Each structure stands twice: as structure tokens, then as C-alpha cells.
Amino acid sequence: MGVADLADYPWDAVAPYAERARAHRGGIVDLSIGSPVDPTPPVIADALAAATDAHAYPQTVGTPALREAISEWYSRRRGVPDLTPAHVLPTIGSKELVALLPMLLDLEPGDIVVHPRAAYPTYEVGARLIGAIPVAADDPASWPDGTRLVWLNSPGNPDGRVLDASALAAAVRRARELGAVIASDECYAELGWESPWDVEPIPSVLDPRVTDGDLRGILSVYSLSKQSNLAGYRAAFLAGDSEIIARLLTARKHLGLMLPAPVQAAMIAALGDDAHVAAQKERYRVRRAMLKPALEAAGFRVDHSEAGLYVWATEGRDAWESIGGLADLGILAGPGHFYGEHFPQHVRLSLTATDERIAAAAERLRAGV
Numbered sequence: 001m002g003v004a005d006l007a008d009y010p011w012d013a014v015a016p017y018a019e020r021a022r023a024h025r026g027g028i029v030d031l032s033i034g035s036p037v038d039p040t041p042p043v044i045a046d047a048l049a050a051a052t053d054a055h056a057y058p059q060t061v062g063t064p065a066l067r068e069a070i071s072e073w074y075s076r077r078r079g080v081p082d083l084t085p086a087h088v089l090p091t092i093g094s095k096e097l098v099a100l101l102p103m104l105l106d107l108e109p110g111d112i113v114v115h116p117r118a119a120y121p122t123y124e125v126g127a128r129l130i131g132a133i134p135v136a137a138d139d140p141a142s143w144p145d146g147t148r149l150v151w152l153n154s155p156g157n158p159d160g161r162v163l164d165a166s167a168l169a170a171a172v173r174r175a176r177e178l179g180a181v182i183a184s185d186e187c188y189a190e191l192g193w194e195s196p197w198d199v200e201p202i203p204s205v206l207d208p209r210v211t212d213g214d215l216r217g218i219l220s221v222y223s224l225s226k227q228s229n230l231a232g233y234r235a236a237f238l239a240g241d242s243e244i245i246a247r248l249l250t251a252r253k254h255l256g257l258m259l260p261a262p263v264q265a266a267m268i269a270a271l272g273d274d275a276h277v278a279a280q281k282e283r284y285r286v287r288r289a290m291l292k293p294a295l296e297a298a299g300f301r302v303d304h305s306e307a308g309l310y311v312w313a314t315e316g317r318d319a320w321e322s323i324g325g326l327a328d329l330g331i332l333a334g335p336g337h338f339y340g341e342h343f344p345q346h347v348r349l350s351l352t353a354t355d356e357r358i359a360a361a362a363e364r365l366r367a368g369v
Contacts (some may be wrong), residue, residue: 003032004238009031009339010121010338011013011033011222011334011338013332014032014323014332014335015092015228017323017326017327017332018030018032018327018332019062019324020324020327020328021212021327021329021330021331021332022113022330023330024328024329024330024364025330026330026360026364027330027360028330028331028332029330029331029332029357029358029360029361029364030332030351030353030357031291031331031332031333031349031350031351031353031358031361032307032332032333032334032350033334033350033352034157034226034310034350034351034352035231036225036226036229036230036231036352036356037352037353038229038280038283039229040228040229040230040233041228041229041270041273041276041279043269043270043273043276044228044269044270044273044276046210046231046269047265047266047268047269047270048233048262048263048265048266049262050159050265051108051262051264051266052262052264054109054260054261054262056260056261057258057262058258058260058261059258059274060130060249060252060253060257060258060259061089061090061227061249062088062089062090062255062259063235063261063264063265063268064085066090066264066267066268066270067085067088067089067090069267069268069271069272070083070086070088070090070239070267070271071084071088071239072085072271073207073271073272074088074204074206074220074239074273076205076274077137077190077201077274078186078189078201078203078204078207078220079201079203079204079207079208080204080206080207080208080220080239081204081208084242085241086242086245086246087215087239087240087241087242087245088237088238088239088245088253089237089238089239089245089248089249090235090236090237090257090259090264090267091236091237091238091257092234092236092257092259093223093225093234093235093236093305094185094187094221094223094225094236095122096221096257097236098120098122098151098185098221098240099122099124099125099126099129099150100126101126101149101183102126102129102130102132102148103126103129103130104247104248104251104252105148105149105181105244105247106250107127107129107130107132107148107149108130108131109130109132109133110131110132110133110146110204111132111133111146111147111148111149112132112133112134112135112144112146112147112148112149113127113132113133113134113135113147113148113149113151114135114136114137114138114143114147114149114150114151114180115127115134115135115150115151115153116136116138116151116152116153116156116160117136117137117138117340117342117343117347118156118158118161118312118336118339118340118342118343119151119153119339119340120153120157120158120185120339121149121338121339121340122220123153123193124340127149132148132149133146135147136340136341136342137283140170140171140173140175140340141174143174143175143178143180145178145356147175147178147180148173148179148180148181149180149181149183150171150174150178150180150181150182150184151183151184151185152168152171152182152184152185152205153184153185153186153190154168154184154185154186154189154193154202154205155186155188155191155202155306155307156304156308156309156349156366157185157187157188157199157308157309157310158310158312158334158336158339158346158348159302159303159304159305159310159312159339159346160193160305160306160307160308160310160311160312161304161342162187162192162197162202162306162307163203164203164290165203165207165210167206168184168203168205168210169209169210169211171205172205172210172217172218175217176216176217180217181217181218181219181241181244182205182217182218182219183218183219183220183221183238184203184204184205184218184219184220184221185219185221186202186205186220186222187221187222187223187225187226188226188307188308189201189202189204189222189307190202190227190277190281191226191227191228191281191284191305191307191308191309192306193285193288193305193306193307194305194306194307195201197306197307202307204220205218205219205220205240206220206239206240210300215240215241215242216241217240217241217244218240218241219238219240219241219244220239220240221236221237221238222236222237222238222239223235223236224236224267224270226270226279226309227277227280228270228276228277228280229280230266230267230270230329233261233263233266234263234269235259235263235266235270237267247356251338253273270340283355284309284351286355287351287353287355287358288311288351290355290358290359290361290362291311291349291351291358291361291362292305292311293362294361294362294363294365294366295311295349295365297365298315298365298366298368299315300313300315300322301313301315301316302313302315303346309350309351309352310349310350310351311348311349311351312346312347312348313346313347313349314336314343314345314346314347315345316345317345318344318345319335319336319337319343319344319345319346319347320335320337320344322335322347323335323347326347328360329364329365329368329369330360330361330364331349331361331364331365333347333349334347334348334349334350335347335348336348
């Protein structure tokens with residue numbers, strides 16, 4: 001299978017509903033795609049501006065300062081000590097890494113790639129691009145022989161589900177039984193809302209409670225798009241098994257996958273400043289506190305959503321019907337159909353809209369107009 005064989009981009013199907021939503025007398029509230037709307041923090045923008053004299057090619061491996069910043073961040077924010085620069089690697093956003101990882105790991109046609117049942121579609125796309133077989137399964141006991149790569153996503157997109165340390169450890173044990181690499185997409189880990197994640201750090205797959213100090217076969221993937229409003233910078237990284245990191249580095253050198261030097265400088269600033277992350281989390285907390293109860297008052301049931309950037313909800317009918325009803329209120333959401341075949345009655349609503357737009361959505365949901 002090649003790129004030309006991929007299905008049409010699913011979000012194109014939402015366009016008619018966007019037009020319906022725009023026709024609302026109060027204008028559209030677009031909660032469909034989680035693209036940040038808040039400003040990039042000055043501490044980061046200033047670092048980018050100061051690094052614009054970037055006349056030389058950047059290194060694929062990243063600057064020593066960036067790799068040290070990533071390692072220190074994992075220790076300080078994720079409870080993962082003792083990572084060295086050899087354990088980390090910057091990437092050009094996380095989506096390219098997710099899509100390319102099966103190829104970069106030399107998976108072959110017929111190999112199995114496991115991903116969550118409610119899943120960001122790029123896990124499946126990356127498998128299909130090389131002829132691997134995507135399998136949606138949450139229970140490690142059900143992961144089949146022939147599995148070469150396992151994707152976890154905690155907190156989950158779209159469902160906000162968090163895997164605790166014991167669940168992560170069980171997943172790692174099963175992946176090792178299968179001889180599979182296990183990669184955990186953890187891009188929303190700073191956004192915990194409900195107990196215990198409102199006060200406890202959300203664990204990484206690299207947490208010593210999960211790994212027993214053995215990082216073999218384990219990767220953690222992270223992005224600064226959400227916590228630092230850097231979606232336009234394409235600033236992300238992975239960490240874990242140093243031997244796998246070295247293999248990926250070699251492949252990425254051949255492919256020219258180099259993170260721009262000014263972005264590397266901006267990432268160092270972002271990783272070293274926790275204050276802007278706390279401020280952004282508070283913005284999202286306020287928006288969630290408006291949107292979630294309004295959805296429930298309008299007859300939706302919210303499932304999981306204990307962390308992350310989305311509210312995962314159902315009113316017990318086909319998601320496209322719900323999308324249409326929301327569009328009549330001027331609210332645009334994403335249908336569960338986009339996230340696998342298992343949740344055809346769910347919709348995903350993002351918290352990435354301004355306070356005013358979220359408040360407008362909440363008012364319309366409560367009033368029904």
C-alpha cells in the first residue's frame with residue numbers, strides 16, 4: 001500500500017456540518033480539531049526570535065542543550081530519572097513520528113501493529129502504509145502473536161482515558177512476551193482533571209514503577225503543541241530504549257528529518273519553564289468546567305475524559321446525528337467514527353476555543369438553541 005491508496009482525509013466529511021454551524025446567528029463554535037487558540041508564551045517566542053541566525057544545517061539528533069533539557073524535563077515532570085542524551089531524540093511534531101515509526105522500525109507486510117480501540121487514526125495509517133496489519137485492542141491479553149509494535153495513548157485521544165502505572169506495567173510485560181516494541185503517546189500528560197489525576201502526575205511508560213529500571217523495547221512520545229501552544233512550531237520528541245533511539249536516529253538522518261534550529265532553541269525555553277504550562281492548564285480547566293456540565297444538561301453522557309484536551313460524549317444515537325444536532329446549535333464537533341469502528345455513537349469536543357466561544361457553546365447547549 002502507498003500514500004495514494006489511503007482513504008480520503010476524514011475531516012473533509014465534516015465540511016457540510018461546518019457550514020450549518022456557521023449559519024447560526026451567534027456564529028460557529030468550532031470544537032472539532034484540537035488546534036490551540038491561545039498565544040505562544042513570550043518566553044518561548046523570544047527564544048525562537050533570538051535563534052533566527054540559523055545559517056547551518058541543524059543536527060537530526062538535536063543540540064546537546066536540547067537533549068539535556070528533554071532528559072531533565074522527564075525527571076522533573078514525569079518521574080523518569082537517569083535518562084541521558086542517548087535516550088532522547090527530537091521530532092518534527094509527533095504526528096510524523098507516529099506515522100513513520102512502523103517503517104523506521106523495519107516492520108514488514110503482515111506484521112501486526114496494535115493500537116487502542118478509541119484511537120487517533122494515524123496509528124492505523126502508519127501501519128497500512130507499509131502493509132502491516134492494524135489491530136484495535138485495549139486488553140494486553142488479547143494482543144496476538146505476530147505483534148511487532150504496540151501503541152498506547154495515555155491520556156487518550158479522543159477519550160481522555162488514563163492508564164495507571166499497573167496498567168502500563170501489564171502492557172509492557174505483554175509486549176515483551178510478544179517481542180514487540182511498545183510506544184506510548186503521552187502528549188496530554190500535563191492535563192489531568194479528575195481524581196487521582198487532578199493532583200497526581202499521570203505516569204509515563206518510562207516510569208520506574210512500570211519498567212523496573214529496564215527501558216528495553218519501550219518508547220515514550222511527547223509533544224509541546226498542547227501544553228505550550230506550539231502546534232505551529234512542530235516541537236516534539238521521543239525517549240526510551242537507547243538502542244532503538246540510535247536506530248531511529250540513523251534512519252532519520254537518511255530521510256533528512258531535522259528539527260529547525262530556532263525551534264530547538266524554543267523547545268529548550270519551553271521545557272525549562274513550568275509556569276506557562278500551569279497557566280495554560282488553568283485556561284483549559286475553566287473551559288472544561290463550562291462545557292462538560294452543559295453537555296450533560298443537554299442529554300449527553302460523558303465517558304472517561306478524566307484527562308486530556310477533549311470531552312468524549314454520547315447521547316445514544318449515531319454520531320453523525322449528534323454532529324448534525326450540534327451543528328444546528330452552531331457547534332462543530334468530531335464524530336466517533338473517525339476514531340475507529342467501536343464508538344459510532346460518540347462525539348469528541350475539544351477545549352481549544354476561547355473562553356467566550358466555550359461559554360457560547362455552553363449557553364446554547366443549555367438553552368437548546
